[in-house]
Amino acid sequence: MSVRVESDRAETPPQAFAAGFELTGNAQTGELTLYTPLGTTAAALSWSAQTALMRTNGDVRSFASLDALIEQAVGTEIPVAALFAWLAGDDMRAAGWSADLSQRADGRLTARRTEPPPITELRLVLEK
Numbered sequence: 001m002s003v004r005v006e007s008d009r010a011e012t013p014p015q016a017f018a019a020g021f022e023l024t025g026n027a028q029t030g031e032l033t034l035y036t037p038l039g040t041t042a043a044a045l046s047w048s049a050q051t052a053l054m055r056t057n058g059d060v061r062s063f064a065s066l067d068a069l070i071e072q073a074v075g076t077e078i079p080v081a082a083l084f085a086w087l088a089g090d091d092m093r094a095a096g097w098s099a100d101l102s103q104r105a106d107g108r109l110t111a112r113r114t115e116p117p118p119i120t121e122l123r124l125v126l127e128k
Contacts, residue, residue, distance in 0.1 A: 001034075003074045006119040017075050021124075027066070027081035034073065045073055076120050086111060087126075
């Protein structure tokens with residue numbers, strides 16, 4: 001998984017985030033584990049209708065919503081309901097986002113947010 005957030009200021013470089021990941025569940029109840037390049041767990045996220053938690057280095061943080069949890073973990077908001085749909089092959093609409101599912105059969109998915117700024121790109125490479 002990689003996320004790149006363009007800067008809206010010329011003097012500020014884009015922000016980038018990359019991690020291995022394991023995603024289970026759905027937009028209502030699920031878990032996302034993010035891995036470092038060495039394969040250790042960087043963060044474990046879990047959510048349900050009642051909770052949104054992030055576990056890092058033995059510390060547990062609670063968030064008001066899944067959106068806030070994801071934004072803290074990867075540096076920008078990601079439309080989680082649409083993400084699960086995209087992974088299933090459904091080109092679900094998400095405000096400001098467009099998904100390229102043309103390489104999904106090869107285990108690749110790209111989504112891009114153009115509105116509201118800043119431009120954000122999400123790339124996923126999936127194991128078969």
